[in-house]
Amino acid sequence: MNRNTEYPIDWSWHDAQGFGRLVNVSGTMTSLGGSIATERVARATAAAMPRFARIHEMQARASEVIARLTGAEAGFLTASASAGITLAVAGCITGMDPARAEALPMDPGPRRHVAVQMGHLCEYGAPVSQAIALAGAGVRIVGQSTLAKDYQLEAALDETCAAALYVVSHHVVDYGMIPLETFIEIAHARGVPVIVDAASEYDLTGLLARGADIAIYSGHKFLGGPTSGIVAGARDLVRAAYLQNIGIGRGMKIGKESIAGAIAAMEQWMERDHEAVRAEETRALQMWQAAIADLPGITPIRIPDPTGNPLERLQVWIDPGVAGASAAQFAEAFGRNDPPLVIRGHEVEKGYLQLDPCNLMQGQAELVRDALVKVLSDGAAAAARIDPRAALAAARNGGTQAYLDWPG
Known part of the structure; x- marks a missing residue:
């Protein structure tokens, strides 16, 4: 993957600051900064600072x-x-x-x-x-x-x-x-x-x-x-x-x-045009689902948000005996991708992981599609080499572990 030109994604801020690139498909997570502000919000925030x-x-x-x-x-x-x-x-x-x-x-x-x-x-x-x-x-x-x-x-x-x-x-x-x-x-x-x-x-x-x-x-x-x-x-x-x-x-x-x-x-x-936003999220979900639907041991299903929010996520069920690795191992493998995909892995012990499209930036839906295919098919052997117990522990305890390990 050509990190600079294959996808129309602006990584200049991350690179200039020396921060790791990442693609957020886990949702509105505080540990990733919550969400993405528009230019309108950013301008309003900045305008108040020198006054x-x-x-x-x-x-x-x-x-x-x-x-x-x-x-x-x-x-x-x-x-x-x-x-x-x-x-x-x-x-x-x-x-x-x-x-x-x-x-x-x-x-x-x-x-x-x-x-x-x-x-x-x-x-x-x-x-x-x-x-x-x-x-x-x-x-x-x-x-x-x-x-x-x-x-x-x-x-x-x-x-x-x-x-x-x-x-x-x-x-x-x-x-x-x-x-x-x-x-x-x-x-x-x-x-x-x-x-x-x-x-x-x-x-x-x-x-x-x-x-x-x-x-x-x-x-x-x-x-x-x-x-x-x-x-x-x-x-x-x-x-x-x-x-x-x-x-x-x-x-x-x-x-x-x-x-x-x-x-x-x-x-x-x-x-906000909520219907237009929802349509773009649905487009990404449909694209991802179609891209991996035929992979062995992989069953992608669109599911509604459990609290009634008007959004869906892609729940990817993984049969480790067929796919070659567990949901926890694949979750860790996505985190090792270039750039890393931060997926929704809070229930990987149940045999699935989830993808949330609500925080995608321009060009990232296609990047995620290709990374899904790459990791779940060609990357299965590499995922299988990840310690399954460590992968499960990382998914369950990763938030706390980051504080224990700080400064990195």
């Missing part, structure tokens, strides 16, 4: 845009969706009392628990439980890992419970959990507000419309903004969460450049 601005004034503007984007009464921007969880929980504990906000996390007071279904206590790069604990709150687990019952949630929502958290993510158990509408109904009957973690979701209006008090989104995943989190919802709870910037939120603050870029990204999202 002073009143942060509260910019946040007020952001609140107006968030309200239009989500249907919320108000909103603000913070460092990340994870920070948004912590601040929303803290706001439910303290209300608008600045002294109580300053007392966190050491002294949250008696009303300090957050009810969460056990199946929603996922790991998204860090534990959900830790985002709650950073506010000084205690996690009150509801049900078991595969089944939560209404009466168990009711029992958890006593006078010491400040909030209930509901997680919408492919990371969580997708069966046996209390449905969102029922979860909200039970919590509201006990006077407990519901926070929904929807960091990587397309649906920016439905969760609040269905009764959630606060919905939290990532600004740098599907929206394609700078690193940021969006906290949207009822005005009193949003104000209480924003108040936490005088306390634990200080370390989670967002700068003028990211506020400006996030505003531009949100406005762009409301003007």
